[in-house]
Amino acid sequence: MNLETDVTHLPKVLVFGASENRLASAVDGLRDQCQIVPATSLADALTRLREDNLQGVCVLGEKLSPSAFLLETGGLLEKIPDGIALLDLESNILWHNDRLAELAQQSASLVGQPLLDSFGTVEILGPDFCPFHTALGSNESTRTTIRVGDKNYFQVDATPVLEDLDEFPNYLLVMVRDLTSEVIQRQKLNAIYQAGLELGDLQPQEVLEMSVDERIDLLKSKILHFTQDLLEFDTVEIRLVERTNNRLTPLLAVGMEPDAESRELFADAEGNGVTGFVAATGRSYLCEDIDNDPLYLPGAPGARSSLTVPLVLHDEILGTFNVESPKPGAFTENDLQFLELFCREVAMALNTLDLLVAEKATTAQESTTLMLREVADPVDEILNDAAWILEKYIGHDAPVTERLQRILSHTREIRELIQKVGEAISPDLGRAGLSAREQSESQVLRAKRILVADSDKEVRRAAHELLGRYGCIVETAHNGEEALLMGRTFHYDAVIADIHLPDMNGAECFQRMREIHEHMPVILMTGFGYDPTHSIVKARQMGLKSVLYKPFRLDQLLGAVEEAACGQSASRPC
Template identity: 50%
Template structure:
């Protein structure tokens, strides 16, 4: 009203970039939630391969829609071999996607270097970078970040562009945030796979535990009856041998189903059973009157790929050996020294009458051997290390098994019955 001029000071700040930054962070967070979001129905109905394909599809969708990257490659680290296996790729040449890469700072491109160092790597111009290996024709720049879970590198995430200097430190920051979500989703998937594998293993083990000894009993009864008909009733003998073969086939079918339901590669490395390749496929006869020992023999040795059959008495063991030849002969025979009908030494003498080579291992409880069965068996040719003293540890059983198997020809079955 006084007529004096009014001065107004206005501050203008462009918040567009800040707002875009916040929007992008929010989008990345929401994408992370979606990547790991699997409903109970999806978990139940989808198998592992379907869940992997869904995860790959979602990763690619969010990479393109949020980060606007069209040239993408993700590799996962095989902890056992150090190889970087391709999980997914888009826009990358087929030859590059199938290229063999390992964790190394040298000769394995930017991907191998990032996996080895655990540090992100920005290539502003591929023509001037000593590590870069071409991923597609016309590539000019790239950005590679490590996939990290619990402080360890589990893979790499690589994006590329046909434009030079296409990526910035800000892009690196966003991609590092995004791959944290991917690592979490991959870990969730691993947990689901491990849980399913564990459940499958327990189911198969329970089934096998219930049928193992009944199948052994069928085998024992069949060879007992066969002893009465060999040389007298060829047709009956033929039918009994068919029963033996069918019973053994049932056991192998159960093993095969177990391997299909819970393959070894699906078992997490931290809980996987130590491999003993020497034991795989070895046929083992365990002779003991104690049912728990026979059950344990199945559960322990079959973990390592052995084919186990059992007998309660020395007489049954003799019949089993006499009526099992060729590829079904036993590579190792483990027997208690105090059977209801034979001592361990007596069993060895009976087996020597039938076999050129007797791959025998004797067991005794707490070193108790009143009949000096072990001393006599050693004098008759038993290997000095072919003794197990109950209770024995698993590692002792495996060591003695490998000693006897190597001594008597490892992968080939024990020499068949003397003609």
């Protein structure tokens, strides 16, 4: 067939047909109107499309679709974000779009090269480890994932191409899609999950053996490790909200200016920079250009952009997590989402640490309370006996008196040393389990010496436990005479006496205690309001101000003791 005709002045038209006869008849019909560019194979057609300046395409054959040629002719294949290539049976590239060369980071044509070799060092990750052979052998599409270098991932889809009624494929159409951002995002999500497990893996036994500073350093080192290795942020600042005054206390700062680290900030949306705004509102803040952001306060040296995320747990804002970069617009929405996810894990770790610290404080408190409970009765017995001996020998035998005074001093020290050991084990012992109001009251009542007179051992123990929790020094007596003896021998800030003592009623005890110390605050107590001798009424006539009813209501007990010991209304400082 002779197609060489002097038609160079006519427009070029690609003619692609299923058979030579069909192609010949088409050429005869178009010879006078255009310059014919024949193609007898798919590879030949695609090559001519790329190399010749064509003005038209003619596709022959019932089972052939012109859509691919039309896309190629119009240049639309170059707009597709995926790499596209046509391979021969040896997986060599016959044709490719420009995007494939971009993905392979090649500037020259890849035609003639094996597709995978054009990407350099490739690791096939599966699921199909021989995708091209599988597609050719099965006549079905295959899919696999490859890794190029350390951080580039691509999805490779191979589809066999049959021409006319061929039984076996002659070509493979391959699409290469860049999965790098998706894979890295998935890897980061998995890494954040693992980071959360490790951050939360604070074994109670391990933590209980650490000091407060050691526990904080452990958590800080873990947070910093994952921040730098996982999120790849070199500059970081974490601040925690103090619940009492909303002050933002620095927990961790790396790469920040010294002035920025020491800057006093509060959880307030105004006047406290981005950090204060985030802590106050609970909303993340992406600062793309610090020069044009009214909230930004100087942090890292040379910073141009920042990202600040709240540390939130159960709708409570625990603090803030801030990262900065010397590049403007360095942080994306993906960075924001990753940091928010990471901060959830950090918040949970901080909460876990607080719970373990509280558990340690509670354990120490329980141990201290148990020891104090067990020594309370023997110590009080020693004090009672020593007071009796002192009264008999005072003024008669100075050495004996001096020895007894030393015994009393050392006996009281036993109780104080137990309390100090408990506080040394946990510095927050005195505040463990106390509300803010109770903590305030514990400061008011601390070191107040209270004498409790009751024949019931359980009542005496309850007084030790309840008032001791708030810092009071409690000593007890079994009856009225012991109480009076203790009152004559030692100083007390207040006396609590039952109205039914074995040797006297409440009115008698009140009167005689006042005879010893005219202004001694005395509180009488009774069970269920039962007072057959009307001792409370009589004592009121003598100046009694407070009455307690057993079993104690804690708030009433504290209020009465505070008013008596401090000489003013409850909840006011002494």
